[in-house]
Amino acid sequence: MSSPSTTHDQRRLFLALWPEDAERRQMAEMAASIAGRRRVRDAHLHLTLVFLGATDSAHLAAYEAALADVSVPILDLILDRYGYWPRPRILWLGCSRSSLELDNLVANLRQRLCGCGFTPERRPFQAHITLARNHPGPAPMQSPVAPVHWRIGEVALVESLREENGSCYRVLRRWPG
Numbered sequence: 001m002s003s004p005s006t007t008h009d010q011r012r013l014f015l016a017l018w019p020e021d022a023e024r025r026q027m028a029e030m031a032a033s034i035a036g037r038r039r040v041r042d043a044h045l046h047l048t049l050v051f052l053g054a055t056d057s058a059h060l061a062a063y064e065a066a067l068a069d070v071s072v073p074i075l076d077l078i079l080d081r082y083g084y085w086p087r088p089r090i091l092w093l094g095c096s097r098s099s100l101e102l103d104n105l106v107a108n109l110r111q112r113l114c115g116c117g118f119t120p121e122r123r124p125f126q127a128h129i130t131l132a133r134n135h136p137g138p139a140p141m142q143s144p145v146a147p148v149h150w151r152i153g154e155v156a157l158v159e160s161l162r163e164e165n166g167s168c169y170r171v172l173r174r175w176p177g
Contacts, residue, residue, distance in 0.1 A: 010054040011159050015109055017047040017075075018156040018171055026148045027079070027093065027129055034082070034140050035091055035132030044169055047077075047129055049155060050109050051121060062116035064157075070112065070175050072155050073101050079129065080147035084139035091135040092128040093144070102127055109155070 019027065024045055031039035052063065081096045103125065110120045157173040 009056045011056075011060065012161075013052040013055045013060070013172075014048050014158055014160070015050040015052065016156050016158050017049065017077075017150075017152050018154075018158070018174075019045060019047075019150060023148055023150045026146070027131070030093060030144055030148075031131040035135055038091075038132040038135050040130050040132060041166075044167075045129055045131075046156075046158065046169070047127055049106050049125075050113065052113075052118065059116065059118075063113055063118070064173070066112040066116050067109070067155075067157075067175060070108065070155070072153060072175055073105065075099060075101050075105070075152040077102065077127070077150045077152065078147050079150060080143055082131075082139040082144070083128065084135065084137045086137055089134050089137065090130055091132040091137070091139060092130050093148070094126070094128040096143075099127065105155070 024042060027045045028039075028042040031042075031045070055063070077095055077099060078097070079093045079095055081094055083092045083094055084090065085092070106125045110118075114120065154174045154176045156171045157175075159170045159172055161168045161170060
C-alpha cells in the first residue's frame with residue numbers, strides 16, 4: 001500500500017517573484033547580449049524567494065493555508081549588477097543595493113512555512129535572476145546599460161515540470177499585496 005507522500009504525488013515547487021512581459025523582455029535581452037546560447041529560456045526568468053522542493057499534496061495544502069493571508073508589500077527593485085557563482089557556473093542579475101522589504105518578505109514566508117514542517121535552505125537569501133547556466137565566467141565588469149526597474153506586488157507559487165526538452169515552469173497561484 002502506498003502512502004499519500006509517495007513520489008508520484010510529489011511536485012517540485014518554489015515561491016518566486018514573476019516578472020511581467022516588459023521586465024521579462026528586458027531581462028531576456030540582457031541574457032542574450034552577455035550569455036548567448038547558454039542563457040536561461042526567457043519564460044524561465046524569475047526571482048526565487050523560497051525553494052520548496054518536492055512537495056506532496058498534504059504539504060502543499062498546508063503551505064497554501066499558511067500563506068492565505070500573507071501581505072505582499074509593493075516592492076521597487078532595481079536590477080543593476082551582474083554576478084557570477086563559479087561552482088555552479090551561474091551568471092546572474094541582481095541589485096547593487098539590498099532591499100530590506102524584500103528580505104523581510106522572504107523571512108515572513110519562511111516563518112509561515114516552517115510552521116508546516118518546511119525546512120528552509122541554510123544559505124542566506126540573495127536576490128538574483130539567473131541569466132545563464134554553465135556560463136564560463138566571469139561576470140561582465142560593466143553594469144547593465146539600462147537597469148531593470150521592477151515593481152512587484154505579488155508572490156507566485158510555481159511548479160517546475162520535467163519535459164522532453166528540459167523543464168517548464170507553470171504559475172499555480174499568486175498572492176497579491
